[in-house]
Amino acid sequence: MSALTPELERKLGVAVERMPAFPRSVQKILELTRNINCLPKDLVGVVEKDPVMTMKILKVINSAYYGLPQKITSVGQSVVYLGINTIKNLALGFAAVGILPRMNAAGFDIQRYLLHSLVVAGTARQLATQFAKGEVDPGDCYIAGLLHDFGKVVFAQFLAVEFRNALVHSVEHAVPLHEGEKIAIGVDHGPVGAMLAKRWAFPEHLIDCIRDHHNPDAEPSAMMDCLRVADQVVRYREVGDSGNPWRETEAIAAPARFGEDMEALLAQLGTLDKIIDDAMMFAQVGHEK
């Protein structure tokens, strides 16, 4: 499925290690760590809102060195294993790389991408709690939401020209962005994000979700259901579409679990205002429309 050459895979893997994090988290990390008594939970609160920092922490904790009996999917659990001071030092290292510029040669707004990722993460967690209790860990759904579109930010940073073409194609032909990516790049952001997650030994179910969230033939799972529908809810609510706006023709991805009526689902889900407000503050953006 992946049209990436092994050489490009390797290059992207190395490049992501030097990838800067998001402006707000870099600023918050620098601010918090100036105080020797900063609260660990405040540090965790920042790191777990940044897809780049979260990726990098999970990469360390899941590395072969730790040989942990089970794979780790949460920043909090990484703190238990590595200790808060190590997390603090790692975060400072990530902050020292610099900040992701808001705009890039691809014309992809990374702060709106962050808004999308954060709201999908929060919504996926809430969907898991309400609709898949006992089937899937809501924390895992949060991470899946935060990282599901990681491939896009990698494209924007490292394959900017091709990604710009994909964005243009999807607008001009009114097709979803991942279709445009397949045409312009040869592969969509799912397999690329999954390739990185696999390279860094993330847990299988997370890799599967990242790879297949746009693949209708993929094996369904509670986590995938929550992720896909959270993504739809967020695009439907026009909170932040990450380059892929809601289409009237779209049907709910997992009707057996969530029903077929988006408005009815939203009513059951209740207000998402807190998730949205927190995400907007962190991503430093206003309402899309």
Add this chain to the structure above:
Amino acid sequence: MKVRFWGVRGSIPSPGPHTMRYGGNTTCIEVRSDDNSLIVLDAGSGIFPLAQQLLKQLPVQANVFITHTHWDHIQGLPFFTPLYIPGNSVRIHGGFDIISGRGIDQIMEVQLQYSYFPVREAEMRAGIEYVTLNIGEPVSVGDATVTPLMLNHPVVNFGYRVDCNGKSVFFTGDHEPWGNIYAPEDEGYAEYQQMVDMQQGQLDRALAGLDVLIADSSYTAAEYPAKVGWGHGTLEGHIAWARRLGVKKLVCTHHEPTRSDDELEQVFAAALASSGYVPGGAGEPEIMLSREGLELVL
């Protein structure tokens, strides 16, 4: 198996009249397996008097295990005299440092920068070998087995369990029992507590059947709230831990550098009293303070 304490002080060497009885050297523990293989746990300033002792019988074959690379656990290493004598062999074991991305092989290089120490590593004549350990993977030393277990400190810190012919001793190095970073009313509290309990349970299981626990008991329970996150344990906490593990003996070490011998004895007695400790009581471990020269035979 024999265990002998050469350095018991935390943080910084603290010589003087107030620390005469327990000693002012920083951490160093000598373990001799039944076949007399030499295991040295940490290389604080206590390793220097140990080195003097070892020079009486050459060649020296030493297996040094570094719990972590904070100064008080490594500062004696350049003064470990056997390193300078051809024919000796010194194998230095320790963990991988995530922040620098290096193994234990950097331990000397960092300390021996020329502006800070006059001898270069290349000038040390003993055979020196570095072994970066993997968590939970035991290594053999003579007839003993040493297992590194990941504990909680600001840097990677291994506690070492040494097993020899059915007897066992565990030294924590510096360790603060895992705590919850959230307050009970916070959203993440329950989930985090579950992870903490899992981590503690995993350590307790790895210490099943332990005879002697040597634990970083820097603080009292009353002092602890001002020291959360510093990476050290308490006397009271480790008394409870030793009871839970069912060990035969608990040795409290890493004494606070500002504590005089009298004060150390006072806080120790108070901790025993507040824990309702009855010496010789059924199922109670023997509990003692470490001091330089203390020797245990297992």
